[in-house]
Amino acid sequence: MPINKPKHPKGLPILFLTEMWERFGYYLLLGILLLYLKDPKGGFGYENKEASDIVGTYLGLVYLTPFVGGLLADKILGYRRSIILGGLLMSAGYFCLAVPNSEMFWIAVLLLVIGNGFFKPNISTLLGNLYNNETNKSLKDDGYNIFYMSINVGAFICNFVAAYMRNAYGWGYAFAAAGIGMLIGVLFFIGGNKHIKAADIMKPAKPEDMSISKVLWIVIIPMLIFGVIGWLIPGNIFGSDSTDAFIIACIPVIGFYINLLIKSNKDDKSRIAALLSIFAVVIVFWAVFKQNASALTNYAETYTDRQISAETATYLKPFGMVQEISIQPDTFPKYDAYFRPVKNVQGEIETVISPNPYFQNLDKNNWPKENQPIQLISTEIFQSINPFFIVLLTPLVISLFSLLRRRKREPSTPAKIAWGLLITGISTAIMAFAIYSTDITQDKSSAWWLIGSYAVVTIGELFLSPIGLSLVSKVAPARLTSLLMGGWFLATAIGNKLSGVLSSLWDNYDHKANFFWVNFTACLIASLIIFAMIKWLRSIIQQHT
Template sequence: MWKNHPKALPYLFLSEMWERFGYYLMIGIFTLYLKDVEAGFAMTEKESSDLYGTFIALVFLTPFLGGLIADRYLGYKKSIIIGGLLMGVGYFLMGVHNITVLYIAMTLVILGNGFFKPNISTLLGNFYSKAPYLDKKDEGYNIFYMGINIGAFVCNFFGAALKIALGWQWAFMAAGLGMFVGVLVFVLGSKHYHGYEQKKGVQPGDMPFSKILLYILLPSVGFGIIGWLLKGTASDTNPDSYIFGSDSTDAFIFACIPVVAFYASLYFRAKAEDKRPIGALLAIFSVVILFWAVFKLNGSALNTWADRYTDREVSGSTQAVFSSLKLSQELEYKKDTIEKYDEQFRLQKVDGAVQKEVAYPLYFRNVAAEKKPQDGATISVWATNLSQSINPGWVILLTPLVVAFFTWLRGRGKEPGTPTKIAFGLLISALSVLVMVAAVNAGGNGAEKVSVWWLIANYGIITIGELFLSPMGLSVVSKLSPPKITSLMMGGWFLATSIGNKLSGVLASLWDTYPDKANFFWVNFGLLMIATLMMFALLRQLNRVMAEKGLK
């Protein structure tokens, strides 16, 4: 796999693998931790989803700034190391059960990802910018993407075992340790980066950083404050008169306005030869926002689906294995107690109140009557966050097949262009949501739990869409970006991801407002179909721009 690629690829592959080990371990338990009434913060579904959405949105917003600083001042190597260390410290602090420390930890992760994420992707792209690796860029990014998902797959087993055996703090510490290992691996590969990781410096025509601070960053902060303070029209469904659903959502959307305006200005200020490539990238950024809005439900709404609506009971030899590895926990069934909470739940839903977590396992609430244990008996259920390994597991299995498929098409001169791959990725992703609509119907809209195979099927289909889209997105940014602003445009890709992530949090926070959960998933299907139609409408123009640069 490595022999036809740059010698730096294994080090970047392993660095990103360990970085993603830490990040996805943390993401897999984040909302579960926030909702835990005994060792977490007893947040509601809406509260935890809103904070989750804001957090992952900001995590992918700061690459805009991190890419700019790396391009002009620090270079890629220093930025990646600084970012990794900040994230590692942030993960360690997340396990401290204090709301102030939690926000400090989140801030460190947000800043660290800003330095790490765009620059390791850009550094990888630099190795494929000339012969003999020029025609292997898509394949290189696919291999790199598989490394990401090996870390994302393995981490949840460690997170589950440590949480069950020792508590949340130890799981977060494992995330921090993984990040530090990633930094160490990156440093060990330093000799292979020579000539590819230097900063570009300030180029003629670049906007000075002082102007960026004055015209973008400060206005962004100002707009965010306005969004936080500004109120809309109060109503029965919106008593707090939020404009977009919550103070944090209002602030985020307003704060994005100056940043989006900056990226639009790059098109209008660009040289003639750069204008069309930049325009093509901005169009792609706009479309993929809707993909990320649905895809990132894996850590919120789909995590809730795994926790509340999926049959997670294990028995026999499976139970023995899971129990020995600390991947399952025992739940005691108390008939009187669960009936009491069932009644409270029904009354709250009738009154329109938000369901609060309770210090009793709600798992039994929708277990079929014939499957409920005897009063006082216990059952063993696998840890919820293990469901977060389904998607990366599919990525590991399917990446070689997708790479082989496109290699086969390339050999016959029929490989589609990168924009076409992205368009089909959106379509396939839309089809995956139909699986969840069927899952809702199979469970009688939550009346009974359903098999985990529904989640496995959903993730399997959307993973194919992801492999057509996400690594291709990184590749097309590297291909089309003007050389002097490559990291900045990579930051634009992550800005689109950021906005999509926040929209994902908004969608997830509406989960309790949909009595029929199928309608929740139909909304997601509609969003992805809108994105699909937009991308297919843009295809001719995007392929023409790629052809003008001698690319596919």
């Protein structure tokens, strides 16, 4: 009798097409947000420290709300309704960003933060539910990897759209493109309803579970109160008012998960403990990885050699890859001035004024003549390197794990996470060597260093991020899956916020290589902690998968 090979569910392409368009908008915004905040003409003209802090705060908040969104989906709304609601709110947020107004900017951020809370944990939970039968359960890790690879197509193409729109028409048109993309994703999701509705199963509550009203009073309201207290505390405990507010606001949420662990039954306790341990350590990964939206964007804009010939620019311009800049005597420095504090040979701080961030670390003798344009690769295009490598390398990583599985040598899920952290650390070491190779106070670093770093960190990401989502889906008690998925995103939120904190310290380092060595050390320590816990984690995972 022939043996039926397990197949991936038909709902898989529906979910990854929906998420692909969500990633299109999300990464489009991340690719240009720092640039927009720093732009003195069409943006807000913030200093790098303040802009990095805002980017980190947004990244933190957008992954903090999945805690609430996952809870509401588990108990009240269901997963499909939550995803549609979240997608519509995010689309509205992107359209609000298209309005050049500071008040509208914060309304947009609020809509994006709330929308992502409804969308993000629940689409990952739905995907896991599609693989909860015996015929395809063995394909769950591969399913998450395929999902992860496919959605990054959106993350890859979005930066070309963003660069074209902002260079040709302005920032607002780029943000509006993100809103249109999110609407397309919602339509894909609604159209594929028949393939996913069977996975939208609300789990029955148990006596020991907290009610929604109790969570509201014990977690959500205290979180808001703690956030206000953090904002109002005199001085800056963690570097800025927004960081104080964010970190202190997380305390009730962290307390909720600890309470969940303490009050759980014996079977659930070990599973929740294993997940919370992993969540705590992978904060380091997100703190380093999400610097692509801040520190690495700043590095690409100011310190990386992006200049290309006019002939090359002719071919690349239709794809939105070219940014043309020049020194205009009638507007410089009144409107186009960028300021950078530097130390002179006496150790005193001086301010360098340049008409564009690209010139800040170049001697004025190397600036182009007035009204003589030069062609650069648009900064945000570098944000497409990571998703490009995800699409390229995911099949290879899946094949590697399949080969090792057949030979019974596949690393356990915790081991994959530990290796992912170590590889991520190596990517930051590459950037340290990039600085050793070039005096970036006087010259530009080769773009190949940045490309190489993104290639390595992508491998680390593929070992960790999709595997982490799969792990939560497999290990979490069924009725708490989306809630614990929210815990994964809470760890992501804290790490994302810390990425902004770390990036805002860039100007504090006299030798910029030390900035990257700090990141390397953090990843190394985090990986060693996971390696030390592997035996315990593996035993728990094997019991429940």
